[in-house]
Amino acid sequence: MPPDPASGAASRAAAALRIRAAVVMAFVTLPVAARAAAPTFSVDYVVAIRRGDPGHARVRWLLAGIDEVASFRLVFRDGRTTRVTGSGTLVWHDRTLLWTPGGPYAHLAYTVAIDRPRPPGAHFDSHADRDWVATRALHIFPEINVSFRPGTVRAKSRARLVFRLPRGWRVAAAAPRLADDTFAVEEPAKRLDRPRGWFLLGRIARHTRVIAGLPVTIAVAPGSALDPRRLLRLYVRTVPLLESILGPPPPRLLVVSAPDPMWHGGLSGEDSFFVNGRIPLRSPDKTSTYLHELFHVWQPFRPKGDGRWISEGLAEYYSLALQHRAGRLSDRSFDRGIRLFARYGRWGVDLSRTRHPAALNNSAPLIMWWIDREMRRVTGGRRTLDDAVRALASEHARLSTASFLRAVNRTADRDFTPLFRRHVYRGECPPLATISAAN
Ligand SMILES: [Zn+2]
Incomplete structure (x- = not known):
């Protein structure tokens, strides 16, 4: 230049x-x-x-x-x-x-x-x-x-x-x-x-609808296979659930859908994200890229270097759990999604340091499910992962493993350090025999 x-x-x-x-x-x-x-x-x-x-x-x-x-x-x-x-x-x-x-x-x-x-x-x-x-x-x-x-x-x-x-x-x-x-x-x-x-x-085609106060625009390029009406129906059911966890929505949401040769995945930006038009609303592993990226756009916390597993783990876990809660995914399919996290995860690595996609996309969401399950167990079902995430969201703080652990401890009124040591830092897979639809 x-x-x-x-x-x-x-x-x-x-x-x-x-x-x-x-x-x-x-x-x-x-x-x-x-x-x-x-x-x-x-x-x-x-x-x-x-x-x-x-x-x-x-x-x-x-x-x-x-x-x-x-x-x-x-x-x-x-x-x-x-x-x-x-x-x-x-x-x-x-x-x-x-x-x-x-x-x-x-x-x-x-x-x-x-x-x-x-x-x-x-x-x-x-x-x-x-x-x-x-x-x-x-x-x-x-x-x-x-x-x-x-x-x-x-x-x-x-x-x-x-x-x-x-x-x-x-x-x-x-x-x-x-x-x-x-x-x-x-x-x-x-x-x-x-x-x-x-x-x-x-x-392009533009489809716009206000969902629970969030103006949503789905913009579709020629050649994309996305059905915008089905995506809007998914959001009608899940946006209110996400609001109860992450708080007030962003001022607007733009979903950009375009075909190959665009990147085969989702990429989030400010108040907007891109997903390749070949990606279905529900992936074969039962998660949803469209909910994962929505979580990222909405999340009111920015991860520090060792907080990446948390934002990826939460985005992927909730992309499964929100479908289940919205009645769009059976207990059996939810269980299957959890088991697939275990099968395709990368275990024995420190989640707070790794950049390995299998650890961030599969191990991290499984650990979120496990933290949720343990929080429910020790509080007799009174507190859940949602409460810890709600606390993080209201702090608007930089997200680190330490700040997440503090939020979990405060919310459950119990010390989760041993769980973090075993499953986050040592990267052990939680026992699979205990998996059942308890989200
Ligand atoms: Zn992500």
Whole structure:
């Protein structure tokens, strides 16, 4: 990515922005005092796809009123971005761009190749086909860090994400829709709002329904085998159950379904996730990728390094247990799911340290089932794993093996350290003879 000098288009863009900014200001309805206390600057992130070249997104940022911004440090994660130009000065250090816009009106433009391989096999976690694009903000935008001038008032951005697409294309994004192809970009804790989550563009189908207060959009690319109505029916039964464990839902949920050559699995993002359209609502092992990823999107705790087994174990265990509780999985099928965790787990490894998929996807959920069972046993059925997870969710803390053990101990009023030592740190499989549908 060689640095390019600012182009002559800068002044034209700035002039256009000044006009647009004036129009926007005319519609501001905040009281004068509030406006003075909370000044804003505007950012439009414009993503354009051309019909003849759907494999590349032309991205432009148009900024207005950024007097308080000193500079941006943009970290491009891989080599897919080219033709970077902008107003002000651009200085590169490897893949990091220090951009000093140098004025209150500024623009940045670049081209990004949408395809991003994700081995094994010829699969992608961001892909452009002839008539659809499945990607996420992470793969279209660099990591964005902004430095404000010292001593400035705390201006906050008013940001929009605008798609310019071929005729007949539609867009689904995990953000509030302002107009057909325009979304509000909101990151409440930050002064600069940055785009987040998954996008599906193209000749797509969108199905929307509000379930227990959660607005759900299922976006389906051509060639996907997902039946959105069946998925919505699954969520109608399970979202209220999950709410009773994890608390208030995210502001919205976008499910992106696209076919091969997209990645053969699920990938969660902010308020959204992707699942390959070939994956059924219920996998042969009785779990559900659609509930697993929903759990991740919803979980109000972020795992530390040694907490990964907990978030994976809970997501996979509840993807089985929620179907059972919702009456969509028989006792026998639930038992079978538990036995399959035992059979396909990787045992004798420290769950708090391992990255082995079989340990995270099978051993960890079985240990969750076992913890649940033991909590019920020692409390005479008064306390369950749900109560421990509820406590974790209300703490909004970073999730570690220690914090999880504390939550279990507090909830059950019993010391679970010996159980953790045996089944988490030494990775022993719980005795299978005791398995029965007791969730
Ligand atoms: Zn997961």
